[in-house]
Amino acid sequence: MQRPPQEDFDGGKVTGDMLTRTYDLVEQVQYLYVRVVKAKDLPGKDLDPYVEVRLGNYSGTTRHFVKKMNPEWNQVFAFSMDRTQVISVLEVNMKDKDDSVGRVMFDLNEIPKRVPPDSPLTPQWYRLEDGSGSKVKGELMLAVWMGTQADEAFPESWHSDAATVSGADALVNIRSKVYLSPKLWFPEVYVKAILGNQELITKVSRSKTINPIWNEDLIFVAAEPFEEPLILSVEDRVAPNKDVIVGKCLIHLQYIDRRLDHRPMNSKWYNLEKHVIVEGEREEIKFASRIHMSLYLEGGYHVLDEPIDYSGDLRPTAKQLQKSSIGVLELGILNARRLLPMKTKDGRASTDAYCVAKYGHKWVQTRTIIDSLSPKWNEQYTWEVFDPCTVITIGVFDNCHLHGGDKPGGQARDSRIGKVRIHLSALETDRVYSHSYPLLVFQSTGVKKIGEIHLAVRFTFSSLMNMMHLFSQPLLPKMHYIHPLIVEGSWNDKQTKMYNLRHQASQMVSMSLSRAEPPLRKEIVEYMLDVKSDMWSMRKIRANFLRIMDVLGGLIAIRKWFDQICNWKNPITTLVIHVLYRPRQPPFIDTRLSCADDAHPDELDEEFDTFPTSRRIDIVRIRYDRLKSIAGSMQNVAGDIANQLERLDSLLSWRDPTATKLFVISCLIAVIVLYFMGFRVVILVTGFYVLRHPWFHHNLPSAPLNFFTRLPARIDSML
Template sequence: MSNQKVDFNLKEISPNIGAKNGGIISATDLVEIDLFLFIRIVKARGLHACAPNACHPYVELKIGKFKGITQYISGSLYPEWDQVFAFEKSRIQIQDTILEMKVKDKLVSHDELMMMGQIELAISDIPIRFPTDSALAPQWYGLRDEKGQMCRGELMLSCWIGTQVDEAFPEACHLDAPSLTLYNVNATRSTIYLMSRIWCLRVNLIQAQDMVLEDNNNIKDSQFFIQATLGNLTLRSKVVKNSDGNPKWNEDLLFVVAEPFDQRLDFSLEQVTSGSSSHKSLGTFVFLVKNADKRIDGSPVSTQFIDVKLNDKYVCKLNAKISLDGGYHIFDDDPQCSSDLNPTAKKLWSPRIGVFEMGILNATGLPAMKSMNRTDAYCVAKYGSKWVRTRTVVNSLTPKWNEQYSWDVYDPSTFITISVFDNCQLHEGDDNAAGTMDKIIGKVRICLSELNFGTIYSYSYPLVQLQPPGLKKMGEIQLAFKFCCPSMINICKLYTFPMLPKLHFVNTLSPTQCEVLRKQAVVVVSSHMSKAEPPLRREVVEYMLDFRERMWSLRRGRADLERINILLSGLVALCKKYDEIRCWKISILRLVICLFLFIVIFVPQYLVSTMFLCHIINVYWQYQKKAREVSHIDLQLSHAYTTSVDELEEEFDPIPSRLEECIIRNRYEQLRMGAGKYIAMIGQLASEGEKVQALLSWQDPIATILILILCLISGFVTFIVPFRITLSFVVLYMLSHPILPSPFPSFIENWEDVY
């Protein structure tokens, strides 16, 4: 087990990156330089085909065992492809010296008639293009037949050797595996996603006026509520009784909307019938979100009177206030490790304090996620509204990405999340066909407040996953990153302001409302990302944002209890030290503390300054024990090692449960026993507090009278005897030798115990 724990540790690495070798700060300063062979196929002209009006020309590229195919262009002898292919130069074998490009017709089955011409280029003659050079101009190349003779047709292309900084790199089709045909090339490309700003749509329902119904006799005895629908989300107001003919709600319905505001809000006035089991619609109306008032503070919103109609017949007027509140920060990721704390309205954003740069280097030891020992891995990193996705390295358990990205930082108390996934959208006709869910490999989080400014960190992070069988290591990912901050004063200013925007304190949202808004925000973000090309799939977004429901589990309960014990460990240690001093285990320390207490009693003006000095010394002492590496998940604290398989099955069991009734009953009994221990501790603490209250609340008149007499005597003594003398006597009594005081409890403790 000890060896297994070592494998989960964070490891410092020394990659061959430009920043650590004294290179100039550039777009590749945090990654290792990789060379790629780029081929841009632009177009062709004058091709020869058996049936000119019924041909589908395409280009097939080949370097040794590596192969790539362009799109098929229907019915044209002058096709235009404008596609870029990239081959990692380090994977090209020494014997592979020729780059072959063949123009073929898809509709012809015979090999001789299928080929419309070919071009062969020596790889050694392909020029190297540096990042500062302009784009290489494409040229026309004449096609030749299989015998090397010139034939009809020309192909326009350009070939060069560049790095991952090349502008053609993101759009290139990367074919890193031999004899692999991709049917969805876009799913392999690196992409940057920018999430639109998310607003809080507040619908304040006030009342309905001038209600006209078919049956007005029972209008005062009816109950009504408002049903609001935005997209696939429907919210309901509370049910109110119409006492005066104008039902009143005075309730807020909160929605999450993203720019641009092209949504519509559908309202329906519902009447409860047959008690409260069913209801019917009395009228509807539609409100366009773009017509709502925008506000960035707690300013009042104009009241709107909206006509509610049913089949063009007037029903009532709804009095409501509808606004887009841009002063809130709508959390999409976990609030405990958020990547952004700015409000929605950009006018309220604090100035940028720095830039976080990260190089995603490579991964090692990834498990085989598909059949035939295959994994197609890609990374997704999220900070604020900017999401990045690396290219998919096909068929590799040790993928190398070497891609660098940067983010603007507005608050240091934020986290960046990096996850690794297996791309299951690439291969057609196997057990992982298109449409299946991408598989999760692991996740890493980095806290920016722990980083030293300008320092370059390079670590190999373990990818850990808690699964129903137990804790499993899914490989390691190597990252290099740094946090650059030009002004320390700007960061110090941030620590004097609250973390959340001002509107969170002026017009507070309840914890329930915040959780509801977060769930809506995750749905909005997932919908937005799914419309991009290539799309960022729903399971990826939800895993990055920790959208899984937090349900009870014994492992999580033990972990939280241990966190509380660690939090209170300082107080417990102080009590133990006091017991040691009181029992005269350390005589010299006892005398020093007595001397210190008497100095404080007789020279109290130095008390506060001494406390601050002791605190400074303690913080300096903690600095000596400060960890020199970035923090990572504490597997010991999370009880991921000690938990049993049965407890993990309980944690991953969904609601409603899929297990048998006897297993559920057994787990319920275990839950009762475990929760009973925690409740007993809480009950004991409550009992002690109730005993103290009972002494002063005349529940026991004799005990209360004795307490009053004791207070009277104590007040008289403290009035006559100087306070310093009294306090010195108390100190001497508390620190007296165990032989002197009685071993029995004091009479005040006896009262509490008896009661």
């Protein structure tokens, strides 16, 4: 893991000293590091050189070169000293095919120790020797030192844990790795556009002239660096399923303007070109027309690539709008216990486990522990924290890409072992939480416990005042409230568009991380981002209903009391209620309440259909898909209601200690104000505030609403 430079605390900001703490959350493991840089003056001209590093029964080899006199490798090997305590000699062999060219021997007692963040050791030239100790022709540049897993060379090195794994691709697949999600932007355009695999089309222009008008907003998700251009085209629908391209325009996103607030951007004319085939062979580009657009990248929004209820980052995209960090999150991935075998290898059950942790835009992956049901990683990672109302996600997976690489056809997929979510606002500052969490995975056969993972977590904030101030701020950037991205359409249409944007964002993150080395594969990213969380599930809607019923226990008790009144369990109370209750007017049929005045013909046909259905299978399939879409929205509404009720309940259960303390202090202040000012004065002031002129209104949520939104719910504990 790359360690940042040490700095001092200044002005309540998170500095390098907090990020460069020692490996104190995990067990220190001693490693012998060998960096093989290059060789020179080797004998012969037809050598196929490579280097073998051997420590006892463990050995690793560099890349093989063909007929190269001065090869350069620059590879690092790490040997765990826990498994080689009785060995006293390190042997580095220079080989040609299977023949030995020479070797260099090291006494382990004379190898220097290096403690980060010391400067790295400078490689030195060593003369090769034969088996008898005599000098031979050729020199090898090496650096040898003792260190721990905190060493900066640890993530890129070959490990003795992988001694049984063959193949360069397999070795890459088990290394530790730190990943960074690409920074995502919202480019907003008017008219039809194609960006990568995203395609949006405006409605057919109502202006049936040679100057069509659309006046529509098309929103895409783009990832830095902006490699794919935006392709705009205007098409003329001359017949059903037949469109003629009037003109095209290709725009590179890195050259367009960026918007940081809600102020209007200048629009401009773009030339449309048309490709014409001349003389049957030669293609000629001609000017076709021009299109008027306002095209820009939105930097004031946060592009959600995961559900907002357990997101790890809520900052706007533009760096100019991002505030300084308020603390540091440290995670120690210690070990796992009682893992179930995930696959069969060489006729026996085994598991090759590794962990992936995601917080904000930074992803980390531990090394893979080969063939162990109780793997020990002892790796520590650090993140900057910008908002305490965020969640870190840790997933455990079985590596299925070892021993020869992927299966034919690319069908090999890393198996899910389980994941854990930890809400930062529930952690006390500067306290180390060391717990074992169950690893649960939900399959078609039901929920299954596959083992436990032992984690150590510490959250430290630099300024208590900054921390408390955040609870009065909106959860999302201000642009989401001042100028919402999606304004037009019904509530269901807005939810569908937001889901599509989040889906595109998660797909871009998945594609970006899959191109890293070693790759963070698509199935891993989608599982960590919970891509299919909005899909309809009877289990989820039932779980949300039970969450609501659990919080509404008091109201249920009131309902039972009301039933007792209706059943005359207490006659005196029932008579009093009869005196107070008088119906004012008789009930009547309300067509608007019944949604009968604007019912769609297809909805009426579905309602008056027979049971079982008598309609064609294609119509039933369309209606079923529509039902799943509507049910998914109902599921989200039920989950949102459960979230609000659980946030109220969290104030009494002290799930968020900081928020509860602020609430108690606010209640105490309110009691004092009511006592000295009087109830009438408070009501008068409140009335003037509520009825204030629109000039004094603003679109941002109030401080109490922001405080309530930041309270924790139990949705991050759901599968």
